[in-house]
Amino acid sequence: MLNNSTDKPDIVKTNPPSELYHLLDNLFHHLRSRISEEWMDVDLTMPQVRVMFALHRNGVSRMSVIASLLGVSLPNSTGLVDRLVEKNLVVRKTGTDDRRSVSCELSQKGQELVESLLYSRKSWWDSRLSELNEDEIKDSLVGLRALISAIKRAE
Numbered sequence: 235m236l237n238n239s240t241d242k243p244d245i246v247k248t249n250p251p252s253e254l255y256h257l258l259d260n261l262f263h264h265l266r267s268r269i270s271e272e273w274m275d276v277d278l279t280m281p282q283v284r285v286m287f288a289l290h291r292n293g294v295s296r297m298s299v300i301a302s303l304l305g306v307s308l309p310n311s312t313g314l315v316d317r318l319v320e321k322n323l324v325v326r327k328t329g330t331d332d333r334r335s336v337s338c339e340l341s342q343k344g345q346e347l348v349e350s351l352l353y354s355r356k357s358w359w360d361s362r363l364s365e366l367n368e369d370e371i372k373d374s375l376v377g378l379r380a381l382i383s384a385i386k387r388a389e
Contacts, residue, residue, distance in 0.1 A: 276347070278321075281306070285314050286323060286340060290348045294327075294339040323347060 276283070281304065288303045289295060295303075301311035315338055318324035323344035329335030340348065366374065 276351070278318075278323075279314075281314050282318055285311070285318060286344055286348055289324065289338060289340045290345070294337050297336045297338065300338060318344070 278286070284304055285300060288300060292299070292303070297308060297311055297315065300315065301308045304311060304314075306314075315324055315326060319326055322341055324338050325341045327337045327339070329337070363371070
């Protein structure tokens with residue numbers, strides 16, 4: 235594609251500018267450093283955290299559903315849940331009709347932990363986003379919508 239003013243290829247259309255890569259890397263660097271701070275006091279592996287957030291999002295779930303959501307085998311998901319049960323973060327329930335049917339849900343302690351982590355993340359974002367003026371918020375929304383749309387189209 236040619237740009238009318240210079241008759242050179244339109245770099246933005248054919249190849250994202252290096253500044254965009256740099257800005258995205260910078261953004262992810264700040265987000266990663268925040269995530270590590272948030273989790274410093276949480277004695278859980280990332281797969282265990284994923285189980286907890288899946289249960290938070292989906293509510294009571296059978297073991298097979300948990301395994302499917304995480305993309306792991308049933309024995310793997312069972313091991314993850316076992317460790318969360320030991321930490322009193324998840325409650326396991328057997329079916330009344332079929333004792334082989336096992337469902338899981340977050341315990342009160344697990345629910346509080348997930349909500350605390352979500353609140354911490356929201357508070358962090360609130361303090362950063364409050365620094366933006368109205369025009370910067372509008373521009374950010376346009377840019378993020380475009381980026382998300384491009385990601386979805388590429389999937």
